[in-house]
Amino acid sequence: xxxxxxxxxxxxxxxxxxxxxxxxxxxxxxxxxxxxxxxxxxxxxxxxxxxxxxxxxxxxxxxxxxxxxxxxxxxxxxxxxxxxxxxxxxxxxxxxxxxxxxxxxxxxxxxxxxxxxxxxxxxxxxxxxxxxxxxxxxxxxxxxxxxxxxx
Amino acid sequence: xxxxxxxxxxxxxxxxxxxxxxxxxxxxxxxxxxxxxxxxxxxxxxxxxxxxxxxxxxxxxxxxxxxxxxxxxxxxxxxxxxxxxxxxxxxxxxxxxxxxxx
Numbered sequence: 001x002x003x004x005x006x007x008x009x010x011x012x013x014x015x016x017x018x019x020x021x022x023x024x025x026x027x028x029x030x031x032x033x034x035x036x037x038x039x040x041x042x043x044x045x046x047x048x049x050x051x052x053x054x055x056x057x058x059x060x061x062x063x064x065x066x067x068x069x070x071x072x073x074x075x076x077x078x079x080x081x082x083x084x085x086x087x088x089x090x091x092x093x094x095x096x097x098x099x100x101x102x103x104x105x106x107x108x109x110x111x112x113x114x115x116x117x118x119x120x121x122x123x124x125x126x127x128x129x130x131x132x133x134x135x136x137x138x139x140x141x142x143x144x145x146x147x148x149x150x151x
Numbered sequence: 152x153x154x155x156x157x158x159x160x161x162x163x164x165x166x167x168x169x170x171x172x173x174x175x176x177x178x179x180x181x182x183x184x185x186x187x188x189x190x191x192x193x194x195x196x197x198x199x200x201x202x203x204x205x206x207x208x209x210x211x212x213x214x215x216x217x218x219x220x221x222x223x224x225x226x227x228x229x230x231x232x233x234x235x236x237x238x239x240x241x242x243x244x245x246x247x248x249x250x251x252x253x
Contacts, residue, residue: 038213073217092215096180100215106207108227110165113208116217118178 037099043126046091046099054128057082057136062127064142071119071144080111080129080136087130088113093139094123119144155248159234166228166252168200168208170236171221178214195220195238202232202252228252 040046047053059081068074078088088111089102100117111129119125124139154173159166172195179192198210207226230252237247 038211075221077223095215097178097213097215099213101213102211103224104209104211106205106209106226109207110225110227112224113210114221114223116221118176118215118217 037102039097040099041097043091043093043098046097050089050099050102050128052089052128052130052135054135054137057129057138060127060129060136060138062125062138062140064125064140066141067143067145068119069145071121071146073116074119074125074142074144075114075116076125077112077114078127078129080127080131082111082129082131082136084131085111085129086132087128089128089130090115090117091126091128092117092119092123093126094121095119098126153248154246155236155238157234157236157248157250159232159250159252161228161230161232161252164227164229165225166202166230166232166234167223167225168234168236169221169223170200170248171219172238172246173219174238174240176214176216176218176220180214192241195240198222198236198238200224200234200236202226202228202234207234 037046037049040049061079063077076090078090080088087104090100091098092100103113122143124141126139128135128137156171159168174195175193177190177193181190183190192214194214195212199206200208208224232252233249234252235247235249239245
């Protein structure tokens, strides 16, 4: 019996591997399973997993407070002026896991999203807008008086 | 009782969707002050918002979204649309809510 479960396990694992190499599964899907970019511990790693090399752009706008008294609740609105924006991501470079959220926009959905995020300390809120093969980024510093990760 | 407050209102050909969800959004990195042990991660991982049978927004979240998360966005739509928001968290729990666009 044990041998059987073992074999099944190996088969399942190699099938998943094959599916990836055959291009059946996109890296994004695999990423979603394991947490992927959301588990990345640095901006560089997060961007690597997301496969993005964003360039600075004035078309990406972040609305966030300059000073947040409570890091547990920092309201952030990201607007992308880049035509054909399909994805907007919000990251915080000072957080233990920088990636906070990715929004996938359908056609007809405005490239503007608002949410509230946690910030452990004073850091940059980084927004990335993806349009086609390219991505664009902007950042804004938010000074945090009370960190949001200590509860 | 639903954990989601959902409002959708139409203006000039766009529908603004605002949602407030009740969820602890634990990162898994916070320590319980009494026991000193890590509070297990518990956060909404995925949100799907549909209007009629069309998906208008998909959000993938990590634990850095605030407790009782808020989400606002708009899409090209009209009054009378049925907007539905569903979330799934990292423990596999789910909830959804529907609202008529006013």
